[in-house]
Amino acid sequence: MTRGRILLLLLLLTFAGANGYLLATRQLRFDWEGVGVIVAAGLTLALFSFLYRDNPLFRFAEHLFVGVAAAYVFGQYWYQILYGELVVRFRTLGQADSAGLSGWWMLAPTVLGLLMLTRLSGRLSWLSRISFAFVVGLGAGLTIPRYIASFVLAQLESTLRPLSWSWQGLNLLLILCGVLAVLIYFFFSIEHRGAVGAVSRVGIYFLMVSFGASFGYTVMARLSLLIGRVTFLLRDWLHVM
DSSP states (O other), X not given: OOHHHHHHHHHHHHHHHHHHHHHHTTSSOSSHHHHHXXXXXXXXXHXXXXXXXXXXXXXXXXXXXHHHHHHHHHHXXXXXXXXXXIIHHHHTTTOBOTTSOBGGGGHHHHHHHHHHGGGGOSSSGGGXXXXXXXXXXXXXXXXXXXXXXXXXXXXXXXXXXXXXXXXXXXXXXXXXXXXXXXXXXXXXXXXXXXXHHHHHHHHHHHHHHHHHHXXXXXXXXXXXXXXXXXXXXXXXXXXXX
16 A cells, blocks of 8 residues: 555544544534534545645545535525526516516516527527626626726725824825825836836835735635634534633
8 A cells, every 4th residue: 555545544544533532422422413513524634635635535525515515506596596586487477576577577687598508509609699798798887886986986085185194194195105106107108217216116015015915814814714624623523622
């Protein structure tokens, strides 16, 4: 046997022995809740085993997670959209709902959804462009105003506020200097030399701080997930906390 298979076998035996001890000492109950904790702990350890290298346990847990996630998403779409919105409404065609809308209006999204399935056909695949164009246009119409309000208008509001001798005034001054420096950095019509070059370098510093803060936020979010999983293993599974 190779070293990887030996380590895999030792991991399985250790996991089985730990669960046997926990069940024997009644720290875990042999019921649905206890079995759920054991399965969750096993899948967590299987995913963490990728830190050593790729192995069958990790691939099994990965495929199981993808399959369960796909089934969950399909169930949500089926009960809330396909069945809840289409099948139920088509049963009551011609009757107005609580909002005063007739069920006939659901024919439009139904047709658009069916047109997307024409991507599976070589001849009729061009019909799917109608649905995708509608989805892209609707998504752009809903997203662009939000981005403008969140990033452009909010940024302009911070740079147009009156300055004062306070911490808030200092923050507004930093925001104003950062916005101007970054805009000058991305202004390529003038060669970045002299004063323009110095200001553009300041803009680079502001960009690096922004990217670093975003990366730090991402790392903290991942660490919170890790802390949650380790806490589950130590408290809910092993009962050592």
